[in-house]
Amino acid sequence: MKVLENKTLCFHCNTEIDGISIIRKEHGVEREYCCNGCSEISHLLLENGLDQFYQIRGTQSLEPIDREFQKNSPEELDNESVYSEYLEKKNGPDSNVYITVTNLHCSACVWLIETVLTKKEGIQEARINFGTGRLKIGFDLSKITLGKIIKTIESLGYKAKLYSPLKAESKVEKPFRELSIRMIVAGFCWGNIMLFSASLYAGYFEGMELNIKNLFHYISWIFATPVYFYSGYPFWKGAYESWKRKLLGMDTLLFAGVSLAYFYSIYVTVSGKGEVYFDSVCTIYFFILLGKYFEAMIRYKAGAKIGELLSLLPEEYEVSKKGVWSKHSASFIERGDLVRLSLGSKAPVDGILESETAFFDESVLTGESKPIRKSRGAEVKAGSVSLSTDVKFQAKGNTNESSLAQIGRILEDSLLTKPKIQRSTDKLAAVFIKIVLFVAIGTFIYWFQFHSTEDAILNTISVLIVACPCALGLSVPAALVISHLLQSKEGVLVKNPESVEILAKANRIFFDKTGTLTTGKLELNAEKYFVSDKNPSRFREIAIRLESRSSHPIAKSIIEAFANQTPEFLEEISTDIIADNSSNNPPDWTSYKEIPGEGMEAKFAGKTYRIGKKNFAWENKPENDGWVHLAENGIPLVAWEFRDKARPEAKSSIQELRSFFSNMEILSGDIPSKVETLSKELGIQNFKANLTPIQKKERIIEAQSSGEVVLMLGDGINDSACIAQADLGISMGMGSDLSLDKSDIILVKNRLDSLPKSVLIARKTRSVILQNICLSLVYNSIMIPLAAGGLMLPVICAGFMTLSSLTVVLNSISLKHRVFT
Amino acid sequence: MNALYLTIPIALMISFGAFYIFLLNLKSGQYEDIEGPKYRILFEEDKQDKSN
Numbered sequence: 001m002k003v004l005e006n007k008t009l010c011f012h013c014n015t016e017i018d019g020i021s022i023i024r025k026e027h028g029v030e031r032e033y034c035c036n037g038c039s040e041i042s043h044l045l046l047e048n049g050l051d052q053f054y055q056i057r058g059t060q061s062l063e064p065i066d067r068e069f070q071k072n073s074p075e076e077l078d079n080e081s082v083y084s085e086y087l088e089k090k091n092g093p094d095s096n097v098y099i100t101v102t103n104l105h106c107s108a109c110v111w112l113i114e115t116v117l118t119k120k121e122g123i124q125e126a127r128i129n130f131g132t133g134r135l136k137i138g139f140d141l142s143k144i145t146l147g148k149i150i151k152t153i154e155s156l157g158y159k160a161k162l163y164s165p166l167k168a169e170s171k172v173e174k175p176f177r178e179l180s181i182r183m184i185v186a187g188f189c190w191g192n193i194m195l196f197s198a199s200l201y202a203g204y205f206e207g208m209e210l211n212i213k214n215l216f217h218y219i220s221w222i223f224a225t226p227v228y229f230y231s232g233y234p235f236w237k238g239a240y241e242s243w244k245r246k247l248l249g250m251d252t253l254l255f256a257g258v259s260l261a262y263f264y265s266i267y268v269t270v271s272g273k274g275e276v277y278f279d280s281v282c283t284i285y286f287f288i289l290l291g292k293y294f295e296a297m298i299r300y301k302a303g304a305k306i307g308e309l310l311s312l313l314p315e316e317y318e319v320s321k322k323g324v325w326s327k328h329s330a331s332f333i334e335r336g337d338l339v340r341l342s343l344g345s346k347a348p349v350d351g352i353l354e355s356e357t358a359f360f361d362e363s364v365l366t367g368e369s370k371p372i373r374k375s376r377g378a379e380v381k382a383g384s385v386s387l388s389t390d391v392k393f394q395a396k397g398n399t400n401e402s403s404l405a406q407i408g409r410i411l412e413d414s415l416l417t418k419p420k421i422q423r424s425t426d427k428l429a430a431v432f433i434k435i436v437l438f439v440a441i442g443t444f445i446y447w448f449q450f451h452s453t454e455d456a457i458l459n460t461i462s463v464l465i466v467a468c469p470c471a472l473g474l475s476v477p478a479a480l481v482i483s484h485l486l487q488s489k490e491g492v493l494v495k496n497p498e499s500v501e502i503l504a505k506a507n508r509i510f511f512d513k514t515g516t517l518t519t520g521k522l523e524l525n526a527e528k529y530f531v532s533d534k535n536p537s538r539f540r541e542i543a544i545r546l547e548s549r550s551s552h553p554i555a556k557s558i559i560e561a562f563a564n565q566t567p568e569f570l571e572e573i574s575t576d577i578i579a580d581n582s583s584n585n586p587p588d589w590t591s592y593k594e595i596p597g598e599g600m601e602a603k604f605a606g607k608t609y610r611i612g613k614k615n616f617a618w619e620n621k622p623e624n625d626g627w628v629h630l631a632e633n634g635i636p637l638v639a640w641e642f643r644d645k646a647r648p649e650a651k652s653s654i655q656e657l658r659s660f661f662s663n664m665e666i667l668s669g670d671i672p673s674k675v676e677t678l679s680k681e682l683g684i685q686n687f688k689a690n691l692t693p694i695q696k697k698e699r700i701i702e703a704q705s706s707g708e709v710v711l712m713l714g715d716g717i718n719d720s721a722c723i724a725q726a727d728l729g730i731s732m733g734m735g736s737d738l739s740l741d742k743s744d745i746i747l748v749k750n751r752l753d754s755l756p757k758s759v760l761i762a763r764k765t766r767s768v769i770l771q772n773i774c775l776s777l778v779y780n781s782i783m784i785p786l787a788a789g790g791l792m793l794p795v796i797c798a799g800f801m802t803l804s805s806l807t808v809v810l811n812s813i814s815l816k817h818r819v820f821t
Numbered sequence: 822m823n824a825l826y827l828t829i830p831i832a833l834m835i836s837f838g839a840f841y842i843f844l845l846n847l848k849s850g851q852y853e854d855i856e857g858p859k860y861r862i863l864f865e866e867d868k869q870d871k872s873n
Contacts, residue, residue, distance in 0.1 A: 129853060131854050212825065219833070
């Protein structure tokens with residue numbers, strides 16, 4: 001037992017024990033744990049004689065383990081399609097597999113996983129790459145299965161996900177690697193050519209034997225050629241592409257300058273008269289590639305971080321394979337399987353509708369957000385969101401449209417697409433390029449007229465090189481990519497690249513209450529009966545039965561709140577949900593319906609049960625008392641009052657947000673008294689209670705029409721309309737697929753304190769972008785006249801140009817320090 | 822000074838050769854995990870202690 005500031009720390013994960021501790025006696029020593037997960041892992045370690053893990057770990061604390069997260073089940077992983085996708089066959093039964101382990105903390109974790117795995121029979125090799133967290137396992141398929149390996153890693157408390165190096169390679173890693181090699185080649189040649197250049201410069205001033213000078217010219221040519229052709233390939237391509245579209249791009253200018261320098265130098269080398277400028281070619285390409293390399297590295301890191309965050313979002317579907325229902329992740333759905341969707345969840349694959357009728361939101365596919373009614377036999381398109389409860393359909397193929405895959409793709413695009421601020425910079429750059437070309441031509445004519453051809457060519461090269469608007473071109477993307485990376489480190493996924501600007505400008509924020517400002521975990525506070533038959537467990541069973549089909553966070557926490565009282569029943573119902581579909585045994589509970597913002601309805605033995613708000617369950621008056629009512633055929637049975645706590649981090653987060661937003665407001669469907677208590681507790685000035693989703697949306701429109709830039713933070717299906725309406729919609733990571741879909745920003749870690757950080761990052765990003773643009777304009781307006789006046793040699797121009805590019809990139813990188821200090 | 826005609830090409834060949842080897846190593850993935858080895862030295866020792 002460790003005591004720190006009078007708080008007990010968990011023996012395993014070294015975090016503070018909040019509430020009840022679990023005490024377990026191991027080898028005669030009593031140890032306290034924060035949860036069962038920790039106690040089990042610790043037990044496992046001691047059993048296997050691996051307790052030196054605790055020495056390696058030291059005083060570092062581990063992330064508390066979420067046992068529920070373990071979504072891989074061994075049977076799922078051990079099938080041919082997974083094997084063929086992820087296994088790398090070696091000889092005989094030996095194979096390699098790559099696994100991404102997500103929550104590694106320190107070297108102790110690496111040691112632990114490697115040691116435990118290599119002790120298993122059948123595993124020959126297990127090695128984790130410290131940099132990427134990727135685990136490579138060599139194992140004998142006849143002795144141990146893939147499922148068991150994953151289970152072992154998960155039983156240690158880590159999140160494991162299969163990883164296919166081939167698939168990832170093509171997307172991000174390959175271009176990144178290519179760019180690094182181009183940069184390294186340019187760097188190597190640059191380093192070498194400068195040695196000879198220095199001699200040539202010395203020779204220029206001190207005199208040099210003509211033969212030696214010629215030799216050095218040829219050697220410089222040898223070094224400059226791979227740089228010009230191989231390292232410069234991206235610029236060739238860029239220049240060619242802008243040429244094809246009849247545009248002047250940044251690459252055009254750069255390429256024109258460098259080509260002029262390169263070919264003029266070849267002419268000098270061959271003719272043996274004048275000075276060469278091969279070193280300028282190398283300098284400029286090397287440093288620009290260096291800038292691009294930094295940018296790509298951050299992009300690559302951001303991409304990896306995004307992948308990691310995506311794996312934290314919930315994704316599970318009820319799937320029936322050969323008549324057996326169980327929960328699977330989307331990638332295990334195959335042709336012919338039945339899939340069940342709850343309200344607000346997204347169809348992971350294309351399929352044929354099996355339910356009588358259902359409503360879908362196909363806005364992701366068509367842009368039209370009107371609900372579309374479909375009847376049995378109609379086609380369900382992957383990506384469309386179910387607006388009905390309990391929709392069944394038959395899969396027509398396997399997935400690549402699951403909500404995660406989709407969000408992943410959107411995010412990948414958002415790393416590449418240009419937001420408005422970048423488009424306006426590009427326009428500025430286009431004007432700039434025209435001016436530079438004009439100046440270059442003017443320079444050439446002037447020097448040609450009044451001096452020599454050599455001077456004319458030289459100074460034109462200088463102008464073209466020094467004016468390369470790369471700083472302008474690099475400044476915005478570099479800052480944006482870094483802001484992406486910082487956001488993802490905070491657990492914030494930015495789906496829409498425009499968000500940075502809106503987030504920086506917004507002055508009003510609306511909050512949903514339940515599940516957003518509060519934990520959404522309900523505790524039973526009071527209970528009142530309307531009937532003489534006071535059988536709490538029967539009523540609770542009905543409630544659980546009804547809510548089990550709802551995806552609403554309140555439904556989930558009602559089930560949790562009641563589960564303590566009726567644990568056996570809960571076991572039963574989960575097997576029930578799975579079993580009630582076999583066709584020869586018709587289910588007793590039918591026609592589940594969920595009305596967003598109101599409640600659930602279903603039929604059992606000819607009776608209609610409703611659970612939810614009072615006005616929905618039995619009384620047809622627009623009145624809401626904040627209780628959850630259960631009614632049978634419109635006759636009230638019982639009502640429960642639940643208490644909902646504010647999130648522990650809510651108060652401090654609101655405090656921080658106050659410095660960014662002049663106006664904060666809670667929009668809630670709950671009763672005024674509850675909303676008021678919360679708004680007082682958190683210090684939010686305004687609140688509106690008893691709102692329907694439509695009224696919430698109207699409130700947002702009202703605020704927008706008064707010229708305010710509005711943020712909306714919500715989580716549930718009933719918030720999706722507001723999230724879509726607001727200038728910037730933000731959703732909590734545990735929200736429904738629909739609200740994740742409509743929002744621009746997702747707080748994946750499901751914590752409110754990510755938001756103030758995110759706003760701060762956005763504001764700092766915006767100021768860095770503006771600084772960068774100013775910097776590069778100031779630099780150019782000083783340097784271009786100097787170059788045109790013949791005051792600078794091309795290589796010095798190249799030096800200054802690269803300096804400006806690097807300044808901009810480094811300024812962007814400094815974002816990191818500005819945000820966190 | 823004529824020696825330069827011999828020594829410079831030799832120097833070039835050596836440096837290009839070394840660079841080529843570096844590129845080969847890069848492609849074989851030798852630089853992919855530069856963090857791990859420093860910790861691994863410590864681990865291996867511990868492991869051997871256990872098996873004894």
